[in-house]
Structures are given as C-alpha cells and as structure tokens.
Amino acid sequence: MASLGDLERSIMDQLWSSADPMTATALRDRLADGPDADAGRELAVTTVLTVLSRLEKKGLVARSRTSRPHQYRAVSSREAHTVSLMNEVLGQAPDRDAVLSRFVGSMSEEDASLLREILRGRG
Missing domain, CATH: 1.10.10.10 (Winged helix-like DNA-binding domain superfamily/Winged helix DNA-binding domain)
Structure with missing residues (x-):
C-alpha cells in the first residue's frame, strides 16, 4: 500500500x-x-x-x-489504513527486532505507557 x-x-x-x-x-x-x-x-x-x-x-x-x-x-477507517502502512513498512525491514526496538525506544513516555497497557490487555 x-x-x-x-x-x-x-x-x-x-x-x-x-x-x-x-x-x-x-x-x-x-x-x-x-x-x-x-x-x-x-x-x-x-x-x-x-x-x-x-x-x-x-x-x-x-x-x-x-x-x-x-x-x-x-473503504476502511483512518486507523486501519495507518495499521496497514505500519505493517507494510515493518514487513519490508530486514531486522524486525531492531526496527521495533528503535521504534519503541523513540516513543514518548505517554505512548510507551499506552503501549504497555495495550499489551497487558492482550495477555
């Protein structure tokens, strides 16, 4: 996309x-x-x-x-479009671990906190 x-x-x-x-x-x-x-x-x-x-x-x-x-x-929401773009970029990365690590490391404390909440809800 x-x-x-x-x-x-x-x-x-x-x-x-x-x-x-x-x-x-x-x-x-x-x-x-x-x-x-x-x-x-x-x-x-x-x-x-x-x-x-x-x-x-x-x-x-x-x-x-x-x-x-x-x-x-x-056809889909703004959020669904953004997720598709993020998945496309991540799928093209030769080292997903490095990309995810760098992405999470660049987040604001508020976004990191939100991500932790979301991940806790998945478990």
Missing part, C-alpha cells in the same frame, strides 16, 4: 471525517473551505475525480454507482 500524496490525504481526511458518502463536488467544496485551502488556486472537480479514481484503484475508496453524481466513501 503506497503512502498518500497531499491531495489524496486531504480527500481521505474528508472522507474519514464524514459519516456519509460524499460527491466529488462536495469534497471540492470542503477542501476549498478547509484550513489547508490554497487561496490562489481553485481546485477543479475533475481533479478531485481523478484523485478519487486513483484512490479507488488503490482500494481506499468505494464508489456508489446507484446514483448520479457518484458518491464516494472510505
């Missing part, structure tokens, strides 16, 4: 934060009104549709074809 580009991430953020599927026009409007909006650049609906098509090919977005305009939704 590839990481997301800036516009892909912005679109996925909108889909992840929405309880309902969204059209490309609604996504474009939300992106234009958002805090990351580029005041000098207007985003075309066709650009959003192109990115949605790429996200659909990556398996991150599903399109409802029952109505026009089509509506899009995230």
Whole structure:
C-alpha cells in the first residue's frame, strides 16, 4: 500500500471525517473551505475525480454507482489504513527486532505507557 500524496490525504481526511458518502463536488467544496485551502488556486472537480479514481484503484475508496453524481466513501477507517502502512513498512525491514526496538525506544513516555497497557490487555 503506497503512502498518500497531499491531495489524496486531504480527500481521505474528508472522507474519514464524514459519516456519509460524499460527491466529488462536495469534497471540492470542503477542501476549498478547509484550513489547508490554497487561496490562489481553485481546485477543479475533475481533479478531485481523478484523485478519487486513483484512490479507488488503490482500494481506499468505494464508489456508489446507484446514483448520479457518484458518491464516494472510505473503504476502511483512518486507523486501519495507518495499521496497514505500519505493517507494510515493518514487513519490508530486514531486522524486525531492531526496527521495533528503535521504534519503541523513540516513543514518548505517554505512548510507551499506552503501549504497555495495550499489551497487558492482550495477555
């Protein structure tokens, strides 16, 4: 699973934060009104549709074809996507022990404490 580009991430953020599927026009409007909006650049609906098509090919977005305009939704949660990315990176590491050790060693005390709680709950 590839990481997301800036516009892909912005679109996925909108889909992840929405309880309902969204059209490309609604996504474009939300992106234009958002805090990351580029005041000098207007985003075309066709650009959003192109990115949605790429996200659909990556398996991150599903399109409802029952109505026009089509509506899009995230296939899985933001958390599930993050877990997939972490597993992909870890799976490519030649020395998993070293990577995990370094990762845990770089955690804040709060995150390390949370991880210990989670691991205790698994036992």
